[in-house]
Amino acid sequence: MFNFGPLEIASLVVLGLILFGPDKLPKMISEVGGFIRKVREFSDSTKHEIRNELGPEFQDFEFQDLNPKAFVRKQLSRHGDELGLSEMQELRNGLTKDALAAPPTLRAAHVDPHSGSTGRPLEVTPPAAGEPTPYDRDLT
Known part of the structure; x- marks a missing residue:
């Protein structure tokens, strides 16, 4: 104690x-x-x-299960393989510093409400060094 x-x-x-x-x-x-x-x-x-x-x-x-961290840890140890936990850990361990240092162009699913198209990929490139990060005033 x-x-x-x-x-x-x-x-x-x-x-x-x-x-x-x-x-x-x-x-x-x-x-x-x-x-x-x-x-x-x-x-x-x-x-x-x-x-x-x-x-x-x-x-x-167990009263320790009332602690959220302990509860999640217990459930993952019981059902981790069903949820693909081992695959996620392998993927996390497989990442290298080079892959994390220089991320490729980001892709996201974009839905344009005006054109009616759904799921077309949206190219997002990170800003160049010294360039301000763009943002949308309506979203922030």
């Missing part, structure tokens, strides 16, 4: 000695330990009650 090293613990003890004195420090440590114990017991009992209320269809429910 907490990741304290020996230096942090020693500095907390010295700080506690300065603030509370040597006679009150052991009592304060035991009170803090009791408080942490009560919080853990409350947390465990709440988790147990939630699992009981959810029913048998949620037996494999």
Whole structure:
């Protein structure tokens, strides 16, 4: 839960000695330990009650799944091959620095509402060095 090293613990003890004195420090440590114990017991009992209320269809429910990153990671590990995850990773690993440094002319599907044509490719070339980037005031 907490990741304290020996230096942090020693500095907390010295700080506690300065603030509370040597006679009150052991009592304060035991009170803090009791408080942490009560919080853990409350947390465990709440988790147990939630699992009981959810029913048998949620037996494999983990509270870490409420974290979006953990949920996505778990789902991708279960269904990654069905979604083509391994192919995407191979493509990503196959890219070279040269391919990323000099992108070719960009192509996008363009639909012109006035001409009625759909899906004709639109050539987009990046601006030359020192040339301002064009933009459409109506779109920005």
